[in-house]
Amino acid sequence: MKRGGILVGLLAALLLGQPAPDGGRYPSPVDLALSPDGARLYVVCEGTDEVAVVDLATSSVIRRVGVGHVPRGIAVSADGKWIYVTNAWADTVTEIDARSLAATRTLSTGFEPSGLTVDARGQVLYVANRISNDVSVIDLRTGSEIKRLAAGRGASYVAASGSRIYVTHIYPNLGKFRTESESEITEIDADRQVVDARPRLHNVAGTFHVALSRDGRLGIAAQLRPKNLIPLAHVAHGWAFGDSLAVFGADVGGVVQLPLDELERYFSLPFGVAIAPDKSKAYLTASGSGEVAILDLKRLVAASRAPERDALVNDLSVSGRYVLARVPVGRNPRSIVLSNDGARLYVANRLDDTISVMDTAANRIVATIGLGGLPIVTPQRRGERLFYSSNFSFQGQFGCANCHLDSTFDGLQWDLEPDGFGVDIVDNRSIEDVANTAPFKWNGGNPDLFTECGPRTERFFFRSQGFRDADLADLITYVASIPLRPNRYRAATGELTPAQERGKAIFERERRKDGSSIPEENRCSFCHSGKYHTNQKLADVGTGKPTDRSPLIDTPHLTNVALSAPYLHDGSAKTLEEIWTVFNPKDTHGVSNDLAKDELNDLIEYLKTL
Amino acid sequence: MRLAILFASIGMLGAGELPRFRWENFTTAQGLPNNRVYSVSVDGDKIWAGTDNGLALYQNGKWRVFTPEDGLAHRAVLYVTVDKQTHDLWAATMGGLSRYSAGRFDTFTQLNSGLANDVVYGVSALGDFVWVATAAGASRLNKRTGEWSLFNERNTPMYEIWTYSVTATEDKVYYAVWGGGVLEYDVKTERWKDYNDPDGETELVLFKDQGLIHEITTSVSYVHQILWVATYFGASRYDGRNWRNFLDKDSGLPSNFLNQVKTVDGIRTWFSTDKGLAYFDGEEWATYRPALDTHAPEMLVRDAQGQVKRIAVDTAPAHNYIFGVDFQGDDIWVATAQGLSHGIRIRQEISRK
Numbered sequence: 001m002k003r004g005g006i007l008v009g010l011l012a013a014l015l016l017g018q019p020a021p022d023g024g025r026y027p028s029p030v031d032l033a034l035s036p037d038g039a040r041l042y043v044v045c046e047g048t049d050e051v052a053v054v055d056l057a058t059s060s061v062i063r064r065v066g067v068g069h070v071p072r073g074i075a076v077s078a079d080g081k082w083i084y085v086t087n088a089w090a091d092t093v094t095e096i097d098a099r100s101l102a103a104t105r106t107l108s109t110g111f112e113p114s115g116l117t118v119d120a121r122g123q124v125l126y127v128a129n130r131i132s133n134d135v136s137v138i139d140l141r142t143g144s145e146i147k148r149l150a151a152g153r154g155a156s157y158v159a160a161s162g163s164r165i166y167v168t169h170i171y172p173n174l175g176k177f178r179t180e181s182e183s184e185i186t187e188i189d190a191d192r193q194v195v196d197a198r199p200r201l202h203n204v205a206g207t208f209h210v211a212l213s214r215d216g217r218l219g220i221a222a223q224l225r226p227k228n229l230i231p232l233a234h235v236a237h238g239w240a241f242g243d244s245l246a247v248f249g250a251d252v253g254g255v256v257q258l259p260l261d262e263l264e265r266y267f268s269l270p271f272g273v274a275i276a277p278d279k280s281k282a283y284l285t286a287s288g289s290g291e292v293a294i295l296d297l298k299r300l301v302a303a304s305r306a307p308e309r310d311a312l313v314n315d316l317s318v319s320g321r322y323v324l325a326r327v328p329v330g331r332n333p334r335s336i337v338l339s340n341d342g343a344r345l346y347v348a349n350r351l352d353d354t355i356s357v358m359d360t361a362a363n364r365i366v367a368t369i370g371l372g373g374l375p376i377v378t379p380q381r382r383g384e385r386l387f388y389s390s391n392f393s394f395q396g397q398f399g400c401a402n403c404h405l406d407s408t409f410d411g412l413q414w415d416l417e418p419d420g421f422g423v424d425i426v427d428n429r430s431i432e433d434v435a436n437t438a439p440f441k442w443n444g445g446n447p448d449l450f451t452e453c454g455p456r457t458e459r460f461f462f463r464s465q466g467f468r469d470a471d472l473a474d475l476i477t478y479v480a481s482i483p484l485r486p487n488r489y490r491a492a493t494g495e496l497t498p499a500q501e502r503g504k505a506i507f508e509r510e511r512r513k514d515g516s517s518i519p520e521e522n523r524c525s526f527c528h529s530g531k532y533h534t535n536q537k538l539a540d541v542g543t544g545k546p547t548d549r550s551p552l553i554d555t556p557h558l559t560n561v562a563l564s565a566p567y568l569h570d571g572s573a574k575t576l577e578e579i580w581t582v583f584n585p586k587d588t589h590g591v592s593n594d595l596a597k598d599e600l601n602d603l604i605e606y607l608k609t610l
Numbered sequence: 611m612r613l614a615i616l617f618a619s620i621g622m623l624g625a626g627e628l629p630r631f632r633w634e635n636f637t638t639a640q641g642l643p644n645n646r647v648y649s650v651s652v653d654g655d656k657i658w659a660g661t662d663n664g665l666a667l668y669q670n671g672k673w674r675v676f677t678p679e680d681g682l683a684h685r686a687v688l689y690v691t692v693d694k695q696t697h698d699l700w701a702a703t704m705g706g707l708s709r710y711s712a713g714r715f716d717t718f719t720q721l722n723s724g725l726a727n728d729v730v731y732g733v734s735a736l737g738d739f740v741w742v743a744t745a746a747g748a749s750r751l752n753k754r755t756g757e758w759s760l761f762n763e764r765n766t767p768m769y770e771i772w773t774y775s776v777t778a779t780e781d782k783v784y785y786a787v788w789g790g791g792v793l794e795y796d797v798k799t800e801r802w803k804d805y806n807d808p809d810g811e812t813e814l815v816l817f818k819d820q821g822l823i824h825e826i827t828t829s830v831s832y833v834h835q836i837l838w839v840a841t842y843f844g845a846s847r848y849d850g851r852n853w854r855n856f857l858d859k860d861s862g863l864p865s866n867f868l869n870q871v872k873t874v875d876g877i878r879t880w881f882s883t884d885k886g887l888a889y890f891d892g893e894e895w896a897t898y899r900p901a902l903d904t905h906a907p908e909m910l911v912r913d914a915q916g917q918v919k920r921i922a923v924d925t926a927p928a929h930n931y932i933f934g935v936d937f938q939g940d941d942i943w944v945a946t947a948q949g950l951s952h953g954i955r956i957r958q959e960i961s962r963k
Contacts, residue, residue, distance in 0.1 A: 110754065132754060147695045148738070148754060150711050173714075184714065194697040195712040489755065499759070574722055581721040597746070598760035601724040605757060 019064045027371040029348035032337040036080035044071045059369045063101050067094040073115040077122045086113035109136040111488045115158035119190045128155035128167050151186045157209045161216035163190040168207040171411035177572050181205040199255045211273040217250040222270035233418035236463050243267045247304045256304040257313040266397045268390035272336040285333035288390030288399045294324045329356040332388040351385045383478025393462035407482045413571035427571030430564045435480035437557045442569040444538045444554040449476045489608040503606025513594045524590045533558035542588030543568050562608035576604045628896040631953030633925035641673030647945035652938040653692040660687030681715030683708040693735035702730035724758025734778040743773035767804040775829040786827035823855040829870040836876030840868035862895020862912035870934040882932035899930040927951040
C-alpha cells in the first residue's frame with residue numbers, strides 16, 4: 001500500500017460517511033475475525049483502542065466499537081452473537097453484542113491478554129496471557145475466571161479445533177544459559193479444561209499465530225528459529241533467523257519444522273496463518289517482508305512426512321517444494337483470515353492501516369480497505385515502519401522487530417559482534433521508555449540512540465548500507481517513543497504492599513543488618529537511582545565473565561524489570577533471585593549476603609514494582 | 611498392643627463396613643524406580659508415586675519414570691500431590707519443588723525462586739496458591755503473580771521451622787511442624803495460630819484429650835472442619851472445641867509412630883504407621899499388613915469393645931512400614947518402604963458378629 005492509497009482510503013471514508021477513528025492516532029490493525037455469515041469483518045485496531053466493523057459488501061467501516069487499552073486479539077462465538085476482544089494493557093476482555101455492536105461486559109484476565117478463543121459450546125473463553133505466561137479459563141455464563149492454566153513463556157496466540165485448543169508463545173521458555181532455545185505448543189483439552197500436552201519446539205524462540213484445518217488433522221504455527229549461539233557477524237555467511245513453520249497434527253504425526261525462507265530471499269518474521277477450508281493451501285504473512293506466502297498443503301504435508309523431515313528446516317532450498325507464491329501486501333502484515341468459501345483472504349496491514357483483500361484463485365490483491373486514521377505519516381510512524389521492516393538488512397533477513405518483538409525483547413542472549421565465538425554475550429534488554437537512559441549497549445559503548453541504532457546496527461547487524469540520515473532520525477524518533485507497559489505489580493494508587501514496602505527499605509538501606517555502613521557505591525539505590533533506576537554509568541559489580549572484554553557493565557534501567565528475564569548483562573541469571581543467590585558471592589553487586597531468604601523475597605517484590 | 615487380643619480366624623467374615631482389599635504390589639520388578647515409596651497421589655486413572663530414586667507414573671498398566679535428567683528437582687521425591695484444578699503434579703523433593711505439567715517440569719529452588727529451602731517435605735495446591743512445607747519454614751507461591759511468601763519464626767507462632775506436612779483447604783491451612791505442633795492459618799483473617807502439646811512432655815501423656823498428643827507432628831488432614839494430626843507418639847483429632855487422642859494402648863492403632871494421617875470425611879480415617887496401615891471408621895479399627903512375625907498377609911479388626919480379631923486374608927500391602935495413602939474411588943493406594951500397594955476393594959456383605 002502506497003501512501004497515496006491511504007489518502008484515497010481516507011477520502012473514500014469521508015465521502016461515504018464512514019465513522020472516523022480517533023484523529024490523532026493510527027488504527028494499526030492487528031487481528032481479524034469474520035462474522036459466521038461472512039458479511040462483516042471485525043478488525044482489532046490496537047492504536048485506537050477499538051474494533052472496526054467492516055461491511056464486506058461495500059468494503060467500508062460501518063462502526064467503530066470502543067474497547068480497552070491496546071486491544072490485541074479477537075474471537076467470535078460459533079453462533080456469531082458475541083465478539084470477544086482482548087485488551088492487552090488493561091488485562092481484560094471486552095464482550096460485544098454482535099447485533100447491537102454494544103460492549104456488554106468487561107471480563108478480567110491474567111497479565112497482557114492476547115489471543116483467545118471460545119469453546120465449541122460458546123460457554124468458555126480461553127485467553128492466552130503474554131506476561132503471566134498462562135491461560136485464563138473464563139466461564140461465559142458468570143463472566144468469572146474459573147482457573148488459570150500454566151502455558152509457556154509469552155503465551156500469545158490461540159486456535160481451536162473441536163475440543164482441542166492450541167496456544168503459541170512469542171518468547172522461548174527459560175532454559176539453561178547458552179543453550180538452544182525451546183518453545184512449545186500448549187495443548188488444552190477443553191472437555192477437561194486441562195493442559196494435556198506440550199509438544200516441544202526445539203531451537204525455536206518466538207512462535208506466532210497458529211491455525212488448524214477444519215478437520216483438525218493439520219496444524220500450522222509461524223515461528224522464528226534464532227541463530228543466537230553463533231556471532232551475528234556471520235549473517236553474511238548464513239542467517240540470523242530461520243523464518244519457518246511448525247507443522248503438526250494427525251496428518252503429519254508429531255511436530256515437524258520446515259523453512260519458509262529461500263536462498264537469498266527471506267520471508268522475514270512470519271506471523272499470521274490461515275488454512276483453506278478445502279485444505280488445498282495455507283497462507284502466512286511475513287510481517288517484516290510485507291508479503292503473504294501461499295503454500296501448497298499437499299506438498300507441505302509430503303515434506304512433513306518425508307523420511308528426512310527432521311533435517312529439512314535448515315535447508316533453504318526446501319521451501320521451493322511447497323511455497324507456490326509470495327504476494328506483496330501492506331506494511332507489517334499481521335493476522336489473516338479466509339472467507340468461509342476460501343475465495344478471499346483478508347490481511348491486516350498494521351503499519352498501513354489497511355486491509356488487503358486477496359483473490360485466492362488468482363493469488364493477487366484485488367482491493368484494499370482503508371481503516372482511516374491520521375491523514376499524515378509522522379516521523380514517528382515512519383520510524384515505526386522502519387523498525388518493523390526487514391528491507392534494510394542483508395538479503396532482507398531481519399529487522400529491529402525480530403529481536404524486539406512487538407517493540408519489547410526476545411528473551412534471548414546474543415553473540416553480536418565480530419570478536420570471536422562466545423565473546424561478549426549480551427542479553428536482549430527491553431527497549432520501552434529508554435530514550436533517557438543513555439549510554440546504550442551493555443558496555444555503555446554507544447553514547448546515544450543515533451550511534452546505537454545507526455552505525456552499530458548497520459555494521460554489525462544488518463550488514464548493509466543502512467539507513468539514510470533522515471530514516472535514522474525517524475527510527476530514533478520511534479524508538480524514543482516506545483511507551484512503557486503498565487506495571488502489573490504496582491497498585492494503581494501507587495501504594496505498596498507490606499512486602500514491597502519492606503523490600504523498598506532494603507533497596508534504599510545504608511547499613512547492613514549488623515549496623516555497619518554500606519559503602520555508597522555498593523548500595524542498590526546508588527547505581528539504580530533516578531526515575532529509571534540507573535545512574536547511567538558503568539560499574540564493575542563482579543558479574544563479568546572471562547569471556548567479556550571488560551568487567552565494566554552499563555547500569556541497566558529497572559523499569560518493568562520483572563518482565564525481562566533472564567538477567568545480568570549476559571542473561572546468566574535465570575531469575576531475579578539468582579542475581580544474588582548465585583552471582584553475588586562477595587557482595588559486589590549490592591550487599592545481599594546478610595539478608596534472610598524472606599528479606600530477599602521482599603526486595604524482589606519491590607523490584608517488580610519498578 | 612498391650613490390650614488382650616482375641617485372635618479369631620473367621621475366614622471371609624468379620625469387618626462389617628470395614629473395607630477389605632485384595633492387594634496388588636508394585637516394586638522395581640514391575641518398573642518402579644525404587645522400592646522406597648514415600649508418597650502416592652491419584653489423579654483419575656493416573657497414579658503418581660514419589661520414590662527415593664525418582665518420580666513414577668502408572669498409567670495403562672505401565673510405569674514411566676522421571677529423574678533429574680528430565681527436569682525433576684531431585685531424585686528423592688518425598689511427597690506428591692495433584693492440583694485438582696489444573697491436574698498438574700507438584701513434587702516435594704530433597705532438592706526443591708517441581709511442577710510437572712503435561713510433559714514439562716518447572717523447578718523452584720531456594721536459589722532460583724523465593725522458596726524457603728530446598729528440602730521440601732510437603733506441598734498442597736489449592737486455587738491460586740501452592741503451600742509448601744520445607745526444612746526452613748513454610749512457603750506460599752501465588753501462581754498468578756509469582757510472589758513467594760515465607761512464614762517462619764519471625765512472622766508466625768512457629769518456634770520450630772521444620773515444617774513437615776501441609777494441607778490447604780478453603781477456610782484453613784494446616785502445617786505439621788516437626789517438634790513444633792500444628793500451625794493453623796485462617797484464610798479469611800490471614801492469621802496464624804499454633805496448637806501444642808499442653809503437657810510439654812516428650813515422653814509422657816499427662817493431659818490426654820486436653821490438646822495435641824505430641825509436638826513431633828508428621829502429618830495433618832482437615833475435612834469437614836475436623837482436624838486429624840499424626841505424630842510419632844499417637845494421633846490427635848480436633849473438632850474445633852475438643853481434642854481426642856489415640857494411642858496404640860487404647861485404640862486400634864498398631865503403633866504410635868505415624869507417618870501420615872488422611873481422613874475421608876473427618877470420621878473415617880487412615881493411618882500410615884511403622885507397623886501397618888490402619889483404618890478407623892469412628893467405632894471400629896482395622897489394620898492391614900504383612901504380619902510382623904511371619905510376614906503372612908494379615909488383617910486385624912478391633913471392635914468398639916476392644917476385642918481384636920484376625921481376619922484371614924490372602925494378600926497384604928507390600929510392607930508394614932507405611933508412608934502414606936491416597937484413594938481411587940473405593941480403592942486405596944499405599945506407599946510403603948518396600949513398594950507401592952494397590953488395595954482393590956472387595957465387595958462383600960458380612961455381618962459384624
